[in-house]
Amino acid sequence: MTTARETPRPAPAGAAPHVAPAAGGPAPAPEADGVPLLGNIVEFRKDILDVMHRGWQEHGGLVRYRLGPVVVHGVSSSELAGEVLTDSATYGKLGPDNPLRLILGEGLLTSDDHESWMRNRRMMQPIYAKQALAGMYRAMADSTADQLAHMERVYAPGAEVDVHGEMMRVTLDIVSRCMFSTDVSRTRDSLSPEAVDVAVNFAFDRLQNPFSPPTGWPTPRNRRFRRVMDGLDSMMYGIIEERRAAGPPEGGAKDLLDMLLAARDADTGEGMTDRELRDEIITTFAAGHETTAVTLTWAFYLLSRNRQVLRRAQEEVDRELGDALPTAADLARMPYLLQIFEEALRLYPSAPIVPRLTLKDTVLGGHRVPAGSRVLVNLFNIHRDERHWDDPERFDPDRFAAARKKGRHRFAYLPFGAGPHLCIGKHFALMEAHLLLAALIRRYEFRHVPSHRVVNHATITLRPKYGMEMTLHERRPSRARRPLGEDPAAD
Numbered sequence: 118m119t120t121a122r123e124t125p126r127p128a129p130a131g132a133a134p135h136v137a138p139a140a141g142g143p144a145p146a147p148e149a150d151g152v153p154l155l156g157n158i159v160e161f162r163k164d165i166l167d168v169m170h171r172g173w174q175e176h177g178g179l180v181r182y183r184l185g186p187v188v189v190h191g192v193s194s195s196e197l198a199g200e201v202l203t204d205s206a207t208y209g210k211l212g213p214d215n216p217l218r219l220i221l222g223e224g225l226l227t228s229d230d231h232e233s234w235m236r237n238r239r240m241m242q243p244i245y246a247k248q249a250l251a252g253m254y255r256a257m258a259d260s261t262a263d264q265l266a267h268m269e270r271v272y273a274p275g276a277e278v279d280v281h282g283e284m285m286r287v288t289l290d291i292v293s294r295c296m297f298s299t300d301v302s303r304t305r306d307s308l309s310p311e312a313v314d315v316a317v318n319f320a321f322d323r324l325q326n327p328f329s330p331p332t333g334w335p336t337p338r339n340r341r342f343r344r345v346m347d348g349l350d351s352m353m354y355g356i357i358e359e360r361r362a363a364g365p366p367e368g369g370a371k372d373l374l375d376m377l378l379a380a381r382d383a384d385t386g387e388g389m390t391d392r393e394l395r396d397e398i399i400t401t402f403a404a405g406h407e408t409t410a411v412t413l414t415w416a417f418y419l420l421s422r423n424r425q426v427l428r429r430a431q432e433e434v435d436r437e438l439g440d441a442l443p444t445a446a447d448l449a450r451m452p453y454l455l456q457i458f459e460e461a462l463r464l465y466p467s468a469p470i471v472p473r474l475t476l477k478d479t480v481l482g483g484h485r486v487p488a489g490s491r492v493l494v495n496l497f498n499i500h501r502d503e504r505h506w507d508d509p510e511r512f513d514p515d516r517f518a519a520a521r522k523k524g525r526h527r528f529a530y531l532p533f534g535a536g537p538h539l540c541i542g543k544h545f546a547l548m549e550a551h552l553l554l555a556a557l558i559r560r561y562e563f564r565h566v567p568s569h570r571v572v573n574h575a576t577i578t579l580r581p582k583y584g585m586e587m588t589l590h591e592r593r594p595s596r597a598r599r600p601l602g603e604d605p606a607a608d
């Protein structure tokens with residue numbers, strides 16, 4: 118099959134060709150064609166993945182682009198990606214002009230101050246460790262049960278469903294409950310999916326267009342963004358204040374916010390300030406819901422186009438699950454479902470481009486890369502490299518069977534990044550996605566509506582440009598509201 122990109126692509130080039138240093142040192146990377154002054158701005162805005170795919174085919178694993186005055190290096194080889202992502206002394210996060218900071222402040226994802234990033238990462242690492250997340254399972258399962266009940270209530274058999282909308286709804290609810298113990302996203306408009314969308318689109322537009330009007334100008338778009346952010350900030354600071362006033366909960370932390378409030382710097386014994394807490398909470402919401410939602414959406418699309426894979430998934434679920442929602446122990450007996458999610462993340466990495474800024478002059482793939490260049494590590498291309506993946510456009514979850522994973526290049530598969538900034542929420546996302554896939558596949562079959570056009574579109578995440586309309590067919594009646602058979606936290 119082909120993926121949502123409608124035409125299959127010819128075999129791509131691999132790593133950047135080695136270029137012998139010229140008399141004056143290494144040559145710059147090959148430059149993609151662009152128009153005078155604007156360079157590649159317009160085509161980046163239209164379809165960044167398409168431009169970078171062409172650049173990769175024409176020039177190899179390292180290509181230079183221009184966004185007006187800004188120089189950008191596209192990286193599409195796993196070897197060079199490994200160098201960039203593991204060397205944070207040379208390749209840092211984007212600087213203070215990173216538009217995402219307008220939303221996320223200096224949370225882990227956007228902080229460019231290595232010291233304070235390191236301090237907060239150390240404090241937060243144990244909270245997101247695999248063992249610690251068992252305590253989040255019940256919140257995830259409750260939210261999954263509510264989602265099934267909602268779908269049963271709202272959709273008649275065979276009805277058309279906006280699958281992406283439904284996945285966004287449930288993942289936002291999960292992150293809300295794990296963070297605050299309540300489904301804040303349902304009760305407060307400031308954290309509705311619509312509000313989150315306004316903020317994220319605003320920042321992404323500015324990321325691609327250095328000529329955007331200053332944020333202080335009273336344009337309608339700037340004013341809408343400000344309103345959304347003011348609402349979000351006052352809600353966050355309100356919740357933090359309430360929790361601080363209530364003091365530490367009896368019987369230990371009940372949610373992520375309790376854990377963030379209790380986290381202490383190992384050297385100084387200090388906790389986070391309100392501002393730091395606000396930034397980390399919003400970062401968790403932003404980084405931790407759409408990424409999972411959109412991959413689930415692509416997974417259901419891929420399953421509907423690959424009946425054999427779907428049948429195997431259904432057999433696994435039917436064999437291993439009774440009538441109740443899966444426990445963590447049930448999930449461990451359903452490895453094929455997880456492989457489906459991993460393969461969906463290969464074809465549609467939900468954070469398709471990982472950006473960096475060169476902190477000093479350097480040489481990458483034999484080419485000179487000056488300090489101050491943006492470097493975009495393109496996971497969409499890397500995951501299609503024929504040197505590491507047979508028939509890369511084919512959806513084949515068996516690629517992630519234990520035996521076939523052995524010996525694969527260390528940086529051939531990077532959906533969660535690599536190196537010191539490796540996604541802190543990786544285990545959270547995998548547990549949540551595994552649970553949702555099991556519960557939804559057991560209960561429903563999603564079928565792609567043939568007239569609905571599916572095209573991928575990279576904003577910050579890799580979304581289906583026209584949404585994902587599918588019809589919903591009931592497989593087994595819902596018993597999701599029955600209590601869990603055993604306490605998953607005890608696994």
Ligand code: HEM
Nearest residue numbers: 225226404405408409467468532533534538540541542546
């Ligand atoms: C399928 C789901 C997810 C994908 C594909 C994903 C992908 C990524 C990637 C590629 C990075 C590296 C960014 C970089 O190097 O600059 C990252 C970082 C991060 N992710 Fe995720 N993520 C997912 C889910 C989550 C979840 C559920 C959370 C939180 C609950 C989360 C929180 C973060 C944070 C805070 C960072 C910044 C880490 C740092 O720089 O120290 N992510 N993620």
